Amino acid sequence: MKKPIKKSWMIASALTIGMAVLTPLQAGATSVEPANGVTVQIEQQITGTIKSIGESGVDLKGRDGKNYYISFYKFSEEQLEQMKLVEGQEITVEGGVVESYTDFYTFEIYKKSLPKEVTNEELTKLEKMFNEVKKLQKEFSDDMTEEEFDKKFEEIGKVYEEMYKITRPYTVANWQPPTFEEYMDEFGFAEKNIIIAEDDKKELKAIYDEWLKLEKDDQEEKANEKMEKFYEILNPYLEELHPPQTFEEYLENIELVEIPAETLAKLKSIYEDIPKAEKDYNTDLVDKLYEEFYDIISQFIKPQTFDEYMADNYEFKVSEADNKQLKQLYEEILKLDYKEEQAKIEEKWEAFDTILEPYFKANKEILISASKLIINGQEYLPQ
Incomplete structure (x- = not known):
């Protein structure tokens, strides 16, 4: 069983690829209504529990029951180290709502990471290119074909290359490499x-x-x-x-139904051929071997039960009626041959996601650009 790959993850990667070099639009002084219809006051205070910690922010479950993503881009790395954030910790945040993840990283924040020697003329060029990337990022959508996505991604890459050409000489001049x-x-x-x-x-x-x-x-x-x-x-x-994982060690980490001895021997042979091809830098062969390996082994992976799948993938609960429909679709998908009946599988996954769409909207994260944090009574303001 395979769930159809959507563009969402690719779009997310395209939006975040520039985060380390890109901005939140400064929020106004009025309230904003996010896509899930929940009105949040700008610079409001939110208290909640950290669900997970990322490189530049946290997922927060608010006391109000709503889900938030809190961006820490305005804070320095030194401050984030001092905070010693852990999952399950309660924190209080003051900040403004933004519409998109791309809005978290403003040019003003990007500018802080630039060498002081960058000239005003170069800053003007960088800001123009920065805004061009932001515009291109906002053009990504779930409706794009893979070709359209690749083209847009390439456009963004070219702009980054031009920005890099401006900043690299200064970065190299200030570089203090390790011995x-x-x-x-x-x-x-x-x-x-x-x-x-x-x-x-x-x-x-x-x-x-x-x-x-x-x-x-x-x-x-x-x-x-x-x-x-x-x-x-x-x-x-x-x-x-770091000795490579043996085939037997690999199998210990996945739950499989019984595999015929002949198939098991073939899988082991392919598994052991992959590192050899990697050493020879034969990327085409590596890709071919990986594809062959996963095509075979996926037929023997023990599928999750419906309840396990729902528990692992979604935090929210669904109604009894929806749960019944979802379970029926899931079990029908399991019975289909993922090689021979891809069209039917995709159709059923689309029906599955259509039922879940209202729950996704109701549980959508509200995006907050933090401007003040209170952790264990300690206040932190952007430096």
Whole structure:
């Protein structure tokens, strides 16, 4: 059984790919009505429990029973470290509503990450390109074909490249790279008593020094070639540090129905051929082997029961009548052959999602750009 892949996850990735380089529109002083019809006052105060923690924000369950996503983009990394956020913790937030995840990251926030040496003329160019990316991001939709999505994604990438050309010289000039010894210590070889041969260590240091020089000289292509050579030497040690999972270990982590011995042998052979193809940088073969492996093994994965599927994927409860319809559709999907009856499977998943649509809307997260946080009585304001 496979649920049809929608564009939603791709759009989400396109919207967030620029978050580390992109802005929230400054909210006005009036109330905003999000898509789920719940009116939230700008700069209102919300108290709730952290459900999950992301790189730049948290999912919050409010005392009012509503779901929120709280963006911390206005706060510094040092402040976020001081907060020591944990799941299940209660926090109080003051902030303004935004309409989209893309609105969290403003040019003013982006500007804080830029080197001070960037000129006013360059800032003007960067702001124009920044706003162009924001405009392109807002053009993504679930109705786009994969080709349209790829084209839009490519357009955004080109603008980022132009922005990168402006900022890179300053970034390189201010760059304080780790020494070779510091870089190697980060891998943790000493913790596992893995000794790198002296000849290899000597060659790795020489390559690392050459790589640093090429990076500073803005010769990225040659620098990348050096780093590839670096990891060709280092990879055997990395494999010793993180030994690959055996086929048997892989099987322990998934629940399967009984697989015929002949099929099991074929799966093991494919599984062991994949790292060989990866070592040879044969990406076409790697893709082919992965596809063949998952096409075979997916036939033997023990499907979740309807109740398990609902519990794992949705926090909300559905009505008894809807639950009955959903269960019937789910069990009909399980009976279909995912290879031969894809059209029927997609049709049933669409019917499944149509029933759930009102619940998605009712439970949609309200997006808040935080401007003040209170954690364990400690107040935090953006720096």
